Amino acid sequence: MIPDALSELLSATQGQRDATWQGRSLLVINDDWGQLVLSRHGGHLLHYAPAGERGWLWTTSTPKAPPEALRGGVPLCWPWFGEPEDGKGQMHGLARTANWRIDAVDEDVEGGVEIHLSPEARLHDTLAPRLVIHANAQRLAMELVTEHIGETPVRLTQALHAYFAVPDTHQCRIEGLGGARYLDKLADYAEAEQTGVLGIRGALDRIHHSSRPLVLDDGHRRLRIAKQGSDSTVVWHPGDKLPGDIPERERLNFICIEPACTRLDPVWLAPGAQHVLSMHISPETSARE
Numbered sequence: 001m002i003p004d005a006l007s008e009l010l011s012a013t014q015g016q017r018d019a020t021w022q023g024r025s026l027l028v029i030n031d032d033w034g035q036l037v038l039s040r041h042g043g044h045l046l047h048y049a050p051a052g053e054r055g056w057l058w059t060t061s062t063p064k065a066p067p068e069a070l071r072g073g074v075p076l077c078w079p080w081f082g083e084p085e086d087g088k089g090q091m092h093g094l095a096r097t098a099n100w101r102i103d104a105v106d107e108d109v110e111g112g113v114e115i116h117l118s119p120e121a122r123l124h125d126t127l128a129p130r131l132v133i134h135a136n137a138q139r140l141a142m143e144l145v146t147e148h149i150g151e152t153p154v155r156l157t158q159a160l161h162a163y164f165a166v167p168d169t170h171q172c173r174i175e176g177l178g179g180a181r182y183l184d185k186l187a188d189y190a191e192a193e194q195t196g197v198l199g200i201r202g203a204l205d206r207i208h209h210s211s212r213p214l215v216l217d218d219g220h221r222r223l224r225i226a227k228q229g230s231d232s233t234v235v236w237h238p239g240d241k242l243p244g245d246i247p248e249r250e251r252l253n254f255i256c257i258e259p260a261c262t263r264l265d266p267v268w269l270a271p272g273a274q275h276v277l278s279m280h281i282s283p284e285t286s287a288r289e
């Protein structure tokens with residue numbers, strides 16, 4: 001589900017074009033394979049839909065203007081997830097509020113598009129990120145690549161903080177986390193184990209220790225969410241206490257499922273090394289649990 005203004009931009013677009021929305025510079029693609037909207041602010045994917053389908057991602061209709069982060073789509077949490085370790089700096093890192101450059105848009109790659117982005121300015125002394133997005137009628141994949149360009153090992157935490165669009169959060173079932181240990185952020189990081197399918201009934205904020213693929217079943221559609229380079233899966237919904245940039249009428253239109261590297265599995269990157277955090281989303285047709 002995306003704001004009407006973005007739907008109108010897409011309707012007025014054939015192929016690809018640049019546009020602006022809410023102070024953000026966008027790349028808008030409406031092609032035979034499907035649709036995609038990408039904001040340069042944050043290197044932030046706001047929308048993806050295979051042709052003829054309802055969008056897979058939710059984006060708020062009342063976003064804050066830059067330099068604030070936008071809620072929805074897939075914000076990039078980098079080079080830290082959550083609060084910074086030293087207490088200095090903004091929640092979820094610098095990438096989601098930085099300006100990113102679109103380095104390349106390759107059309108007709110596997111029947112869709114491949115987009116390469118990198119930050120306009122340096123975001124870290126020794127780590128350099130870049131993002132690759134692959135989209136076609138069958139799948140959406142994202143790779144957040146981090147290269148170590150310095151001299152000493154560095155600790156990295158991060159997330160692809162995806163907001164999935166759903167008709168009713170309370171009807172969703174998340175399959176594939178059964179047996180995984182998790183930290184419950186709403187209970188002072190108490191540790192527990194997930195039993196069976198995860199349903200959402202209210203506020204939820206958990207870091208699951210898992211590298212397994214999941215299925216998000218929203219009652220109408222089943223999406224398979226696979227990942228690499230990540231042993232943490234964060235599941236978040238604010239419940240009734242909505243952040244100011246989510247209108248009440250959209251409260252149950254999303255659920256966040258975030259492939260991540262967190263305090264459970266920080267990456268220690270050595271000089272010259274590279275880490276890839278990736279997420280691969282595709283339709284799932286068979287029941288798993």
Ligand SMILES: O=P(O)(O)OC[C@H]1O[C@@H](O)[C@H](O)[C@@H](O)[C@@H]1O
Nearest residue numbers: 091092161185205234236243258
């Ligand atoms: O409001 P923000 O900074 O976008 O964060 C939203 C949520 O993001 C989730 O990833 C965190 O686990 C939550 O604790 C947090 O509240």
